[in-house]
Each structure stands twice: as structure tokens, then as C-alpha cells.
Amino acid sequence: MSSAAAAPYEALLEMIEHELQLAGEGRFQELSRAAEARSAYVSTLPATPPASARDALVHAELIHKRLAIEVLRGREVLLLALGEVERAKRAARGYAPPRRRERLSTSA
Numbered sequence: 001m002s003s004a005a006a007a008p009y010e011a012l013l014e015m016i017e018h019e020l021q022l023a024g025e026g027r028f029q030e031l032s033r034a035a036e037a038r039s040a041y042v043s044t045l046p047a048t049p050p051a052s053a054r055d056a057l058v059h060a061e062l063i064h065k066r067l068a069i070e071v072l073r074g075r076e077v078l079l080l081a082l083g084e085v086e087r088a089k090r091a092a093r094g095y096a097p098p099r100r101r102e103r104l105s106t107s108a
């Protein structure tokens with residue numbers, strides 16, 4: 001694809017590929033900003049893309065599906081890590097000395 005009309009869609013493909021790289025590296029804050037930038041960029045594109053953009057759009061769709069999978073994997077890793085933190089907190093509480101509860105005397 002060498003059409004000038006397809007160039008914006010090739011740029012879109014590059015943006016999605018960059019997002020996939022960020023997700024694969026676990027750089028989710030940067031991924032969020034990149035996704036916002038892509039969304040803003042997409043809003044500037046015509047509602048009907050030119051025929052010459054077909055290949056880039058098909059490829060972008062496939063990469064976007066891979067991106068969704070990477071985000072789900074990252075979410076799973078994060079949830080597992082949070083579960084481990086909670087388990088460690090419970091274990092640490094089990095080893096802590098008991099707390100004394102002071103009772104207030106109602107007689108004065």
C-alpha cells in the first residue's frame with residue numbers, strides 16, 4: 001500500500017502496534033495515554049476509509065485483538081499479585097501479637 005490516502009491508516013496501525021508493545025512490557029499507564037491519543041486520532045479520520053486503506057485496517061484489527069488479549073493477561077497478573085498481597089497480609093496478622101483492648105471504667 002503506497003497510496004497517500006492510506007497513510008493515515010498506516011499511522012493508525014503503527015499506533016496500535018505501539019500499544020501492543022506497551023501492553024507486552026506491562027507499561028499500562030503509558031498504554032492508557034497511547035489509547036487516548038489513538039482515540040483522538042481516529043476521530044479525525046473520515047467515517048468511510050478509502051479502499052486503499054483496507055490492508056492497514058485489516059492488520060490493525062488483528063493487532064487490536066492481540067492487544068485486548070495482552071491487556072487481559074496483564075489484568076490477570078495484577079489480580080494474582082493483589083491476591084498474594086492479601087494472603088501475605090493475613091499471614092502477617094496471624095503472627096502479630098494480640099492487641100489488648102482497654103476497657104473503660106464506667107464507675108467514677
